[in-house]
Amino acid sequence: MGLSVIVVNYNGELYLESFFESLFGALSDFKSPYEILVYDNNSTDASTTMLDMYYATHDNIRLFKNADNIGFARSNNFLVKKAKFKNLLLINNDTRIIDIRSIINKLNDVKELDKEIISCQILNEDLTVQQNIFSFPNISRLLIQLFLLKNLFKKIVKQRSKSKVLSNCYFSGCFIILSKTLFEKVGGFDEDYFFYHEEADLFLKMEKHNIQKIIFDDSKIVHYGGGGGPISEFAFRNYFISLYILYAKHYFKSNRYVLQLLFLISFYYRYLLIFMGIPFNPSPLATIYKGQLQTINSRSFLKKIHKTTLKEILKR
Template identity: 30%
Template sequence: MKLSVIILNYNVRYFLELCLKSVEAAIANIDAEIIVIDNNSPDDSCDMVKQLFPAVKLIENKENLGFSKGNNIGVAKAKGDYLCILNPDTVVAEDTFTKLIKFTDSKENLGIVGCQLIDGKGKFLPESKRNIPTPKVSLKKVLGSTNDYYANHLSSEDTGKVDVLVGAFMWLKKEVYEAVGGFDEDYFMYGEDIDLSYKIVKAGYYNFYFGNTTVIHYKGESTLKDSKYAKRFYGAMQIFYKKHFKQNLIFNAVVWIGIKIAQFMRKNPEDEDVTLNKCYLYSNDFDTVEQLPKPLQSEATIQGNVESNSMIVYDFELLKASIVMADMKQKSKQENIVFRFLLKNSKFIIGSDSATNRGEVLHF
């Protein structure tokens, strides 16, 4: 088998459905399997998977075991030569995996490959490619300078070597994952992707950022920025430094400052509600969306220009994910544009405009 897609889920049933539909389309011509590990979600995620995706291998944990242990359980069941560690709050393009197979099959000493991630507003996520967060780099980031934290020697569209990739999307050979012991289970959530990336670099492999394919990552679903997040994140960084660097007073100060700053800066100005003046529906199904904002303009094809302060609804029955993502990136340059997806054979519209709060699901 060529590929195993590993998806660790916790309590994001509707985003998981969207993710799985995109993955199914992306593996249509690949010898692949999908493994979903559910960390005891209180919603109906597992029932949804059983009903709508019977071919998916579902592992139901009886408690929330965290990111590292949950993914390790899934990888232990995987049969693919390659692994794709994938968040449930993501959308992959139809050609994402085929492009990565072509790219990585010719590489020697390959570690992790990451790709271009955008958020629910179509904006590039700079954490798609990062440098090793040394104490000096971390201190600069806390003080507001991210030049050394992110791998800015590459543009979002470039491809090249980087040190650290993000756990929302990690592509690597299973044998490499196993060679370094997989995710370190000392981490419950946050930091494990940095740790795995660094372990692989130290083992002599090369990590790559591949900018020729795009994946949507709805950050607010898996990374809620509250005080608990701040403590867990900086606690994870403490684990990382104890394992890989000499502990020092500077880093302890960075951790303390970081927690305090995160507690005061949880509200992002970009996450303010947008007053919508118009809605564009790109669909052939015009009868099931009476709850959409008015005035509503329905089109069967994507338009180049839209008004600011608008909602755009893409119908995945009509449009490919790769076309949608390209359009999102283009329209995200306009002021106050929000995006929603109408899923194939589903009766809800979904999207997220925030990196700090849950997304929105509109049933109809």
């Protein structure tokens, strides 16, 4: 029995107050003991002070800090190893729980989840629905993403319907409940991923163990997705480097040079669009987080983030 809540923080000052307030409220209905494990990745904002305050005033919070940012995957793996209880809630710090009573009731009825992976309905800040069910990667989806073709193939890349949730898909990593046994059985998150796509990799590994994926539509959280602003250089670079790692690991094991060639051609195609002044949204998150719909117009910024990202990919 019991629940270990796993939270990774990096500069989460804007979200922590509503995050903890909603989390404590949701867990008030939980009938077993719980703990909240927080890992701070060398934050540079006031979130470090806020975490110290929560740690000092709540006995069930366990706080860990590092002098370096070791990434999302490694931080989660570290916390899971420290977890006392058999069931895990992996939740982002930029979320706010609205109502997860149906999930709490499910957890109250079981000692340990077996092969169930549980998530909920995820909303944007304005309470519109945010995508939480994603098809597993394949070559066609990679090409659509790299060459900015999503608007031409909306029927292919549209959100999966709930009726298909049990096959060929994964959930957003911002809210996942599963057993510690299953998480450790598949080796946890692959630590080659610094940020982004680690949940897709995790689900691909768990898929081999006959898991049951469950969405509780009557349980809801808000996911701010980093605040909804234009994508940063950090996010852009790590998104595409992790995308490369994901496909290199699962689809191009013996011919990574082909994958690198695809990235090279697609990024030079983007250079051409930038040179010709043809606007495009560089954020791969724009179709997920409603707040990321605006385009970054600075040509110099677009050139920079594509150049530095491609350089790192071609070195791998």
